[in-house]
Amino acid sequence: MRVIVDEDLCLGCGICEGLAPDVFSMANEPFAEVLLDPVPEEFEEDVRMAVEDCPEEAIIIVEE
Numbered sequence: 001m002r003v004i005v006d007e008d009l010c011l012g013c014g015i016c017e018g019l020a021p022d023v024f025s026m027a028n029e030p031f032a033e034v035l036l037d038p039v040p041e042e043f044e045e046d047v048r049m050a051v052e053d054c055p056e057e058a059i060i061i062v063e064e
Contacts, residue, residue: 001039002062003047005032009058016059020046031058038064 003023005016010031016024017032023043024032039047051059 001044001047002037002064003034003039003051004060004062005034006058006060007031009056011056011058013055015053015055016050019050019053023047024050 005024012026012030012032014026014032017026020043023034023036023039023046025035026032036043047059047061051061
């Protein structure tokens with residue numbers, strides 16, 4: 001799986017980083033940054049939770 005953060009939609013709330021800190025980072029605000037591409041299988045469930053909880057629907061999963 002690959003994941004993309006739409007910079008135009010992301011508010012930088014940090015929910016994704018809280019749910020999947022190995023995959024997302026807010027270190028370079030104002031929006032979330034993807035740290036792992038592709039996402040290792042052991043983090044896929046956390047990423048899916050982050051997608052569901054993102055208030056702006058800014059996280060997009062790309063299945064390969």
